[in-house]
Amino acid sequence: MLLKNRIALVTGAGSGLGRAIAIAYAQEGATVILLGRRQEALEESYDLIADQGGSATIVPLDLEKELPRVSELAATIAQRFGLLDILVNNAAQLGALTPMTGYEPAMWESILRVNLTAPFFLTRELMPLLKRSNNASVINLSSGVALHGRAYWGAYAASKAALMNLTETWAQEMTNNIVRLNSVNPGGTATDMRATAFPGEDPATLPSPEQVVPIFLYLASHHAKEIQGRHLDAREWMHWTPPKEKPSIQ
Numbered sequence: 719m720l721l722k723n724r725i726a727l728v729t730g731a732g733s734g735l736g737r738a739i740a741i742a743y744a745q746e747g748a749t750v751i752l753l754g755r756r757q758e759a760l761e762e763s764y765d766l767i768a769d770q771g772g773s774a775t776i777v778p779l780d781l782e783k784e785l786p787r788v789s790e791l792a793a794t795i796a797q798r799f800g801l802l803d804i805l806v807n808n809a810a811q812l813g814a815l816t817p818m819t820g821y822e823p824a825m826w827e828s829i830l831r832v833n834l835t836a837p838f839f840l841t842r843e844l845m846p847l848l849k850r851s852n853n854a855s856v857i858n859l860s861s862g863v864a865l866h867g868r869a870y871w872g873a874y875a876a877s878k879a880a881l882m883n884l885t886e887t888w889a890q891e892m893t894n895n896i897v898r899l900n901s902v903n904p905g906g907t908a909t910d911m912r913a914t915a916f917p918g919e920d921p922a923t924l925p926s927p928e929q930v931v932p933i934f935l936y937l938a939s940h941h942a943k944e945i946q947g948r949h950l951d952a953r954e955w956m957h958w959t960p961p962k963e964k965p966s967i968q
């Protein structure tokens with residue numbers, strides 16, 4: 719198992735990519751802390767993991783309204799697990815696709831708080847626990863619209879561009895790669911968020927969340943020990959499988 723006995727925290731684990739990443743991590747032996755806003759959605763993810771014999775725990779927490787509670791969460795993780803190996807900053811809000819001239823300041827604030835401030839704060843508060851791991855990995859979810867602004871994508875695009883930049887800053891401050899921080903652009907994936915952004919699109923033409931998961935397994939694993947401060951595209955890693963370990967001669 720690729721992530722045996724690892725402790726992973728995935729935000730937005732009640733749906734879409736977050737759920738698929740959490741399930742894949744649990745299948746590989748990690749204990750997964752499922753963080754999200756809606757308790758019922760998290761419970762569904764929990765059941766899917768438990769039904770397969772995996773290990774998980776749920777943390778209902780609104781990253782917009784209850785962000786300071788992340789400090790309590792860090793204390794609870796410290797008490798229960800002693801460390802954290804993997805943090806996936808996946809939760810995000812799209813907001814309404816709107817011209818900048820009519821962009822609501824409240825929506826701007828809310829999107830930046832969930833998509834940018836929350837990953838900063840989670841990473842900062844959990845850093846002492848990540849530093850206790852012998853292979854700590856932080857994965858931030860970016861987007862194609864992070865690289866170039868796009869009409870009507872306002873705060874979402876700006877937040878993802880800033881998150882990529884922040885990933886590099888964190889990574890450069892890590893001496894000896896003690897914690898690795900990288901970003902992943904999943905590319906168009908069949909989730910609720912994608913359907914909201916592109917209502918006319920047939921989701922059957924897109925990869926499923928499960929299909930884009932391999933990059934998240936790779937980055938969380940010891941195979942990515944040298945990967946620091948990089949921006950990776952999930953589409954290029956859809957067929958990655960862990961290389962076979964050479965059997966040791968007794």
Ligand SMILES: NC(=O)c1ccc[n+]([C@@H]2O[C@H](COP(=O)([O-])OP(=O)(O)OC[C@H]3O[C@@H](n4cnc5c(N)ncnc54)[C@H](OP(=O)(O)O)[C@@H]3O)[C@@H](O)[C@H]2O)c1
Pocket residue numbers: 729730731732733734735736753754755756757759779780781782783807808809810811832859860861862903904905906907908909910911912
């Ligand atoms: N799907 C794509 O095509 C695509 C492309 C590029 C990038 N991405 C990125 O991939 C990531 C996952 O997106 P997705 O497509 O899987 O979307 P999704 O299904 O809408 O999932 C977003 C998740 O974020 C959580 N979330 C939103 N606001 C929150 C808050 N205030 N507090 C806690 N959790 C909150 C949601 O939880 P609740 O449901 O409980 O509110 C939900 O589980 C995002 O970072 C997104 O920007 C997706």
